[in-house]
Amino acid sequence: MTFLEKWLYIIRNCSFDNSYKAAWAKAITEIAVEYDFHQPIGSTMQIGLEAIAKKVIRYYFEQTIFFDLKQSPNPNKPPKIVSLVKELIAEYQKATQSAQPVKWFRSNIEVICKMQYEKTVKQVKTALKADVSYRFLTVEGKVVDDAYNYERNADFLYIAADNMRELKENSLIVFDAINYRWSQMLENFNHSPRICKKVKIIDEDKVRRKPLTKFFQLIAAENPDHICFHCGKKIIDETPAIDHVIPWSYLYSDDLWNLVILTKHVTQANQMSFQAKQ
Known part of the structure; x- marks a missing residue:
């Protein structure tokens, strides 16, 4: 060299x-x-x-x-x-x-x-x-x-x-x-x-999001009533989902401060939006 x-x-x-x-x-x-x-x-x-x-x-x-x-x-x-x-x-x-x-x-x-x-x-x-x-x-x-x-x-x-x-x-x-x-x-x-x-990350073959389930207990400790961040209602008939406030596609990270509890239909809509951008 x-x-x-x-x-x-x-x-x-x-x-x-x-x-x-x-x-x-x-x-x-x-x-x-x-x-x-x-x-x-x-x-x-x-x-x-x-x-x-x-x-x-x-x-x-x-x-x-x-x-x-x-x-x-x-x-x-x-x-x-x-x-x-x-x-x-x-x-x-x-x-x-x-x-x-x-x-x-x-x-x-x-x-x-x-x-x-x-x-x-x-x-x-x-x-x-x-x-x-x-x-x-x-x-x-x-x-x-x-x-x-x-x-x-x-x-x-x-x-x-x-x-x-x-x-x-x-x-x-x-x-x-x-x-x-x-x-x-x-x-x-x-x-x-x-x-x-x-x-x-733009040089990587594929952008992969990691599961957020490991953060559930930490988020639930701050939100024990499982109030949906999006609609403000208590989530009763389903398992709460976790998603980002500031989109993952903007930060490329899973900072705890940026994670909230949501109803599943909101999370699914966010994921569809992310996939459409890819």
């Missing part, structure tokens, strides 16, 4: 433990784009983890201060870097006496919260060393060779200048791949709006 193929392979197949790898890949690609290449063919570039850390902080700052997006599957145990960025945001909002979301480059946070920012950079750098730097290259238990060289706990990684130039020349493709993979992760962790799931 070429370097670009390896880079895209890692991005498209990295694990969903958290979004660190997407942030790491985006930072290195961005460094490649910013670099003015003058190195001879066959030379090697040195990239500092501090430079990567600063970019990672910016990514998480904006995703958090604007949307408070979860970056891992466990909301009670956020990734260390996200927690550090949240502390930086809290310090910034305290200093500015404003909770108004602001883009990183307009925040002047490096000056307003200079000490906290510098502390956060060091802490994020340490976290990247411990967790991301060497693990990024491992996909499904196998290390992808020759993407870059990194020795554990080092402050720098080394990557061929020709590979960085290839990243720069193909940056639009790479950023699209990173953003799509990152969006997939965020939609797994945040559940909505599932835009990536909608994009992915």
Whole structure:
């Protein structure tokens, strides 16, 4: 594989433990784009983890201060870097006496919260060393060779200048791949709006809806009298059905908040409508 193929392979197949790898890949690609290449063919570039850390902080700052997006599957145990960025945001909002979301480059946070920012950079750098730097290259238990060289706990990684130039020349493709993979992760962790799931599902051979019967007890706990959501009457002479308020064909998901009890004839009408659209 070429370097670009390896880079895209890692991005498209990295694990969903958290979004660190997407942030790491985006930072290195961005460094490649910013670099003015003058190195001879066959030379090697040195990239500092501090430079990567600063970019990672910016990514998480904006995703958090604007949307408070979860970056891992466990909301009670956020990734260390996200927690550090949240502390930086809290310090910034305290200093500015404003909770108004602001883009990183307009925040002047490096000056307003200079000490906290510098502390956060060091802490994020340490976290990247411990967790991301060497693990990024491992996909499904196998290390992808020759993407870059990194020795554990080092402050720098080394990557061929020709590979960085290839990243720069193909940056639009790479950023699209990173953003799509990152969006997939965020939609797994945040559940909505599932835009990536909608994009992915059109590539599948057939759209399949899963039975909703497993949710009946949970829905019935909130509606023990089995009142039909559609007509408002108690369902007596039939087994209540379960269906979506916002159509499944719009969300492509079975979120509990979107499920209600209905009479069967209403559900059948909804299913006929869905089949007609297919």
